[in-house]
Amino acid sequence: MVLLHLGDIHFGKSLCGFDLIDDQRYILDQILNMIEDKKVDAVLIAGDVYDRAIPSEAATNLLNDFLNQLVKRSVTVFMISGNHDSDERLNFGSELFRTNNIYISSVFRGSMFSQTLRDEYGEVCIWLLPFVKASQVKRYYPDSKIESYDDAVRTIIENEQIDNDKRNVIIAHQFVAGKHADPVTAGSESVAVQNVGLVEKISCSCFDPFDYVALGHIHSAQSVGRDTVRYSGSPLKYSLSEINNEKSVPVITLKEKGDVGIELVPLKPKRDVRHIKGKMNILLDKVNVVDTDDYMYVTLTDEDVIEDVMGIFRKTYPNTVKIDYDNSHTREMEKIDITEISGNKTYEEIVSEFYNYVFGTDITEEEMSVMKEAAKEAGIIDETN
């Protein structure tokens, strides 16, 4: 049996204000070709289907098209919700979709949905675990000690009847860590992923009963703990920090119990995300200009700030997403130790001095209260300040 593992598609995503819907359609077409090439039986979609709880029309249309294309190819689909999805909205039509072999589990109701597939080696049970928080799980297991996400997921799995003689595959959307190392985040996950605390971390040992673990949540493709516990990663680069992060799709071949083959098939985007650095006249010299449709992050080493630099670059690279400088001024700025300047001053003192420095007058009471509100919201000062 051949399975194709996707995650963090984030239908409707944009990059620095650039709508990626055409890029997403292009990459999904590539994945559909891959499905035909590799004779895929089932597609596993490991959450963060949409980029937001209320997705755009373009995003829902694209998912609709993708599901139709999968059904046309007689591919079975398994899909769970991620932390970006509205679990109830993603649940829409899920009972009706089952008649077309589209299985969606987006709302956790106390136990996992599972479906058995068959091939010449016997049965394969596919288990669906939508994104859950510890508090959600606790309601269903009032007598179990559930203090962390690890406790929660362990409790759910322990309460299922898993036949270890059969092949078992689970789809989950959580922060799963190996014994000795956390997964490497890509930068485009939600802030919560990057600041993940101990309570959210789930040990990969929770998933020991499963022959393959199809994970979503982390946007860099990687295995966790063992080769068969894996984040597929997002199909496209969703932030500038992912510029060197090559994208691929795991295609899993299950033979008899214990025989799991994994092939990582590379993806080639319509427009790549690239970083170029140097002096403007050299970067824009005809001999150096290539792939002008790519999303460009430009770092200029020119000493002087160039007027309308974005306009200039977009004439050559229409999809320039960001421009910054690396020159003697910026390097000097980096050396400045903010704590040295601020010393023991209060937030109010720092703000009023800065205001005076910039505008040459004193800050008004009203302006100061706006600044304090903003600082409270950002967590720079606490409520008592």
Ligand SMILES: [Mn+2]
């Ligand atoms: Mn995600």
